[in-house]
Amino acid sequence: MIQKRYRSTVAHSMTRRALLGGGLAATATLLIQPAAAQRIADLRGTIDAGEFGVRPGAADDQSALLQRAIDAAAKRGRALFLPGGRYAVANLRLPSGTRLVGLPGQTRFDYQGGGHLIYGERAKSIGLEGIHFDGGNRALGEYTPGLLHFADASDLEVTGCTVSGSAKAGIALDRTSGRIHANTISGARQAGVRSIEATGLAITDNLVRDCGNAGILVYRWNEGEDGTIVSGNRIEKIAAIDGGTGQNGNGINVFRAHGVIVRGNRVADCAFSAIRSNSGSSLIVEGNSCLRSGETAIYSEFAFQGAVIADNLVDGGAIGISIANFLDGGRLATCSGNVIRNIANEGPYPAEVQGFGIGIAVEADTAVTGNVIEKAARIGLHMGWGPYLRDVAATSNVIRDCPTGIAVTVVEEAGPALIASNLISGASAGGVVGYRWKDPVTDDLTQAGAKTYPHLSLSGNLVS
Structure with missing residues (x-):
């Protein structure tokens, strides 16, 4: 019993000393804090x-x-x-x-x-x-x-x-x-x-919001290697206060810059595109989230050669993904693993060319594979425009609840296209339909007895 009481007394005394010591230490810390802060500043080399x-x-x-x-x-x-x-x-x-x-x-x-x-x-x-x-x-x-x-x-x-x-x-x-x-950048x-004519630039993990004409611009006066990396940014509420049909109002805009990587960004509520590349070759657009775009969510257009557009999520927009302008030299791409949904038939200006309400649109030297497209207002996948179609393969895509599953050009001089192993459901106007410019001119080409075209190869598509 004496031993226990002794231990208790010692413990109590030690606790009091610890508390008193801790209080004194805290007071001392408060007293020396400015000097300590200065020493830390000196150690870091600041003035x-x-x-x-x-x-x-x-x-x-x-x-x-x-x-x-x-x-x-x-x-x-x-x-x-x-x-x-x-x-x-x-x-x-x-x-x-x-x-x-x-x-x-x-x-x-x-x-x-x-x-x-x-x-x-x-x-x-x-x-x-x-x-x-x-x-x-x-x-x-x-x-x-x-x-x-x-x-x-x-x-x-x-x-x-x-x-x-x-x-x-x-x-x-x-x-x-x-x-x-x-960084946080707002109200510009x-x-x-x-950025114009970067020489080795990374734009990463920034919040860019409420800007008048653009979120992030990667430009060059003349086409050339740029190599800028745009990654992990959150971009939202980008307007187009100076108007136009796409030169303003984009979350990430690449112009004439080659070798740019756009990866893992979240881009929402842009007046035009979430990601727009004009004449940017060797482009990678991967793993981005593109929400509620006013026009085309992801755009690779005009004189580009080489684009990889993969594993992006597109929810909302007037066109989901467009890989276009073969007439101006736009060609050579892969479009794979993307999820596109809720594409409307209205844009920020009167519809031109093939119009709005399209999940994916492609023209030349492109593989379109493993994408899922749901609820595009008009067409799930649009292949070619008039004679501007060459070497396009559309395989293993899932297209749901789009009035026309796949629209493919049947205009004279259109080049080869492969349409195979796609699953198309809920296409009230046809699974695969031939178009002359804006107008549908065939019944469903997947059905028995449908007219055949020498530039088209269809096989293994499941339409329900």
């Missing part, structure tokens, strides 16, 4: 902008002081730390080696007008992290295409930042390499991110 008189929350313009701090930090090869608060600034230029680090959600640059907010030209190894850049919808200079603009920059990294309220693009890049990663009058 506090306050050393140069930069003051968060100051009413006066901080641009000159901040520029001096930026230049000094870059010259010393150290990052510049911006404590939480608002900084009234404009027309900052970033030299090579600049690294600006803020507190996410707290450090904010408020653009004061009169030109640009951030600019870097022919600079190397620039980094921006944890800063909110707010354009306030103030006018930008004619010379700059975006609130943040980088030209001929290499090894650029913009990470964990917020860019809002730009009167033009949010982030504009010219001939730039690097990474735009995990033009594009959220605009």
Whole structure:
């Protein structure tokens, strides 16, 4: 009994000492926290902008002081730390080696007008992290295409930042390499991110929303190798305030850029396309979720050679996937493993060419296999347009509840097409129907006694 009481007393004493010690330690931690924070900053190699008189929350313009701090930090090869608060600034230029680090959600640059907010030209190894850049919808200079603009920059990294309220693009890049990663970009009058003639760029894991004309643009003045990777982004609510029939209003838009990879993005509520590539060869569009597009959800068009469109989900749109413009040299693709559903017969402009309400449309040198198409308002799979059909194979697709399962051109001079082993159900106007331009001109070609065409080979299709 004495032994137990002794142990209890010792335990109680140890507990009191632990509590007292813990309290003292906590108090000591609170007392030394600023010094410790400074030591951590020193270890990381940062300089506090306050050393140069930069003051968060100051009413006066901080641009000159901040520029001096930026230049000094870059010259010393150290990052510049911006404590939480608002900084009234404009027309900052970033030299090579600049690294600006803020507190996410707290450090904010408020653009004061009169030109640009951030600019870097022919600079190397620039980094921006944890800063909110707010354009306030103030006018930008004619010379700059975006609130943040980088030209001929290499090894650029913009990470964990917020860019809002730009009167033009949010982030504009010219001939730039690097990474735009995990940022939130909203309210840009033009594009959220605009890249022209990239030299090794990755645009990954960003949230881009509520932009006036585009989400992410990957452009080139002349066709050529680009190789930009657009992956893991969430893009939503993209308008087309400058109008047109497809040049605006797209979530991800590739133009004349070859070798681009568009993978694993979620794109919703775009006025035109979720993903649109014009004259982009060696294109990969894979594993994307495309919801409620106003026009064609996924588009590979005009003078392209080589496109892989695979394993995407399309729910909503006026056309699900279009691989088109053989007349202009568009050819050579695979379209496989996609799920397309709920395709409407109305678009953002009066219907042209073959019209809307089509699940998948293809023209030349393309394999269409293993796709599932459900509830396209007019046609599940559209093959060719007039004489513009060549070497297309449609095999092992499942087409459900579309008035016409497969529409294939039977115009003179149309090239070869294979239609085999497809499962078509609920096609009230026919499983496979021949078309002359816009008009159906045959009965169901899968039925016994149907007219045959030398350029078509049909076998093993199940129509119910």
